[in-house]
Amino acid sequence: MQQIVLGSSSPFRKELLQKLIPDFTTCSPDIDETPLADESPTDLVQRLALKKAAAVAQQFPEALIIASDQVSVLQGNINGKPGNFENAFTQLKSSSGNTVTFLTSLCLYDAKTGQNQLVVEPFHVHFRDLNDGEITRYLEKETPFNCAGSFKSEGLGITLFQKLEGNDPNALIGLPLIKLAEMFRNLGIQIP
Numbered sequence: 001m002q003q004i005v006l007g008s009s010s011p012f013r014k015e016l017l018q019k020l021i022p023d024f025t026t027c028s029p030d031i032d033e034t035p036l037a038d039e040s041p042t043d044l045v046q047r048l049a050l051k052k053a054a055a056v057a058q059q060f061p062e063a064l065i066i067a068s069d070q071v072s073v074l075q076g077n078i079n080g081k082p083g084n085f086e087n088a089f090t091q092l093k094s095s096s097g098n099t100v101t102f103l104t105s106l107c108l109y110d111a112k113t114g115q116n117q118l119v120v121e122p123f124h125v126h127f128r129d130l131n132d133g134e135i136t137r138y139l140e141k142e143t144p145f146n147c148a149g150s151f152k153s154e155g156l157g158i159t160l161f162q163k164l165e166g167n168d169p170n171a172l173i174g175l176p177l178i179k180l181a182e183m184f185r186n187l188g189i190q191i192p
Contacts, residue, residue: 007056045105053109123166
C-alpha cells in the first residue's frame with residue numbers, strides 16, 4: 001500500500017485518523033490560509049484542503065495525502081480560531097442561542113497521479129443560551145483558543161450545546177472519517 005501522509009499538525013486530526021489507520025506520517029503543510037476577497041466559506045475550505053495536499057505532495061511525491069480545513073460560520077460570517085480568552089469569549093457570546101455551521105473539507109490526494117477526491121462536510125451546532133459566567137468558567141477550564149468556534153466538542157464543550165446535527169460527529173472535530181473511509185474504498189483500499 002502507498003504511504004499515507006496526514007497533511008496537518010493538528011493533534012485532533014491525528015488522533016481521529018488513528019481510529020482508521022494505525023500507520024501514517026504527519027506533515028505540516030505550512031501554507032497561507034488567508035481568505036480571498038469575496039470567497040465563500042465553502043470555497044475557502046475546499047481551496048485550502050487542496051493547497052495543503054499539494055504542499056505536502058512536494059515532500060511526499062509517491063504518497064496518498066489526507067488534507068483538511070475547517071471554518072465555523074455564524075450568520076454568514078467566518079469565525080476563525082480565537083487565539084485568546086477575549087476573542088473566544090466574544091465568539092461564544094455571539095454563538096449563544098444560535099446555530100453555528102462547521103464546514104470541514106476533506107481531500108484525499110494521490111501525489112503519484114495528481115488525482116484527488118474532495119468533499120465538504122457540514123455540521124450544525126445548536127448552542128443553548130449561555131450566560132457570561134458559564135462562558136468564563138468554560139474558557140478557564142478548557143482554554144480552547146486554538147479551536148474554530150472556541151470549544152472542544154470532545155471535551156466540556158458538549159455542555160454548551162442544545163443539539164448537534166450532521167452526518168459524522170468526527171467532522172466537527174476536524175476530520176470526516178465516514179467520507180474518508182468511502183474515499184479509500186473508491187481507491188480499492190479496504191478499512192478495516
